[in-house]
């Protein structure tokens with residue numbers, strides 16, 4: 001079996017255009033009005049200049065037309081054959097191969113959709129693309145198809161005969177009820193993309209091939225002259241030796257579909273494709289740090305460093321102590337390198353101007369928007385919010401912000417996340433000294449609107465240093481768990497607080513807490 005070398009395709013992609021998939025998609029969008037994909041097989045000829053490839057392709061099309069006219073098998077050589085009732089599935093962007101597989105899996109009664117086909121390919125979703133042939137074949141093997149050889153070499157000098165033989169094998173499989181996914185040129189234009197289609201039949205009367213077209217709605221049982229197929233099928237990366245890709249869907253031992261919840265790799269890949277189209281410019285790095293996608297315009301190594309050392313660290317530690325559920329949707333963390341980038345790009349991307357110089361979480365845009373030049377503290381603070389949203393949806397603002405702001409200055413103690421005193425202390429001390437701090441009954445009873453809009457500075461710091469106090473007394477995790485469990489009966493958390501503190505007289509507690517707080521140092 002001939003297998004092309006592994007990593008050359010990527011190199012070629014990067015050399016030619018930074019976002020190859022976008023480029024192809026835009027091209028197809030403008031001419032056809034719908035989204036398709038590009039799927040190419042790696043080959044060393046990719047190191048050629050693009051112009052040479054195009055010239056060769058054009059030349060080869062002319063040549064193959066001539067050859068096909070001379071030596072192709074007569075239509076009567078092949079009987080009509082049709083695999084009936086194969087449902088058609090419209091592909092997601094760049095998932096043409098995956099969608100083709102889903103179509104036949106549906107016919108076989110398997111609940112394995114295009115996303116799961118992608119997931120089974122073991123392809124890094126951070127690449128932000130669908131499967132190429134190699135990965136699609138791997139996925140189909142993992143799902144339980146016997147895909148056979150997949151790649152074939154065609155000697156250009158004997159192209160008509162060899163392509164005829166390829167079609168004969170394809171036809172023979174159809175007769176056995178086995179459709180094939182083939183990788184072919186989308187159409188005859190010189191700048192066309194490569195595309196997977198599912199071949200499901202042949203009509204001897206008209207000499208047409210029947211196929212499912214994943215790129216369009218209602219693309220089932222489309223027709224194409226066999227001659228046209230033979231022109232578009234071979235991939236002409238080399239002048240003398242063409243490549244044919246065919247994946248027959250011979251079911252061996254098919255697996256059952258997975259019923260995993262939450263975003264999968266396929267969702268991340270699709271999300272990254274969409275993100276790349278929205279990036280304000282190409283200096284942005286895009287990284288997956290589950291359950292987040294991190295996008296930053298600092299140096300690539302700095303963005304990576306923050307993704308691991310701040311975001312992963314915070315997520316791991318917060319999950320260890322508090323959160324069992326990831327957010328239900330993918331959340332973006334935008335790390336803008338400075339004030340200028342933060343303000344301009346927030347406006348450009350979200351149509352709003354930040355009201356804080358540091359950064360914020362917006363549930364509506366499923367995004368954390370950060371001016372990262374102000375430090376990583378706010379980032380950890382904001383990471384808490386989407387986790388509270390998915391784990392403790394009834395959490396009132398005072399505790400949501402108290403816990404989040406506790407960790408805006410944090411480190412690790414005995415393997416656990418630990419909040420330290422910070423800049424909010426000074427203002428709180430001043431408020432205590434001027435007797436401006438409300439009772440805990442009042443604080444915990446604040447509505448979201450009151451918490452954020454009435455004497456906001458004291459609310460945040462009072463909530464933070466209550467959490468700090470609970471942490472120092474070893475009661476914070478216990479309070480979180482009990483409050484969450486009993487929030488229906490005690491929506492403000494006040495009764496739970498009294499119970500955890502073992503206090504009836506909360507005025508006396510407030511005095512103690514104030515004295516404790518006044519002694520704290522930053």
Ligand SMILES: [Zn+2]
Nearest residue numbers: 381385401404
């Ligand atoms: Zn917050």
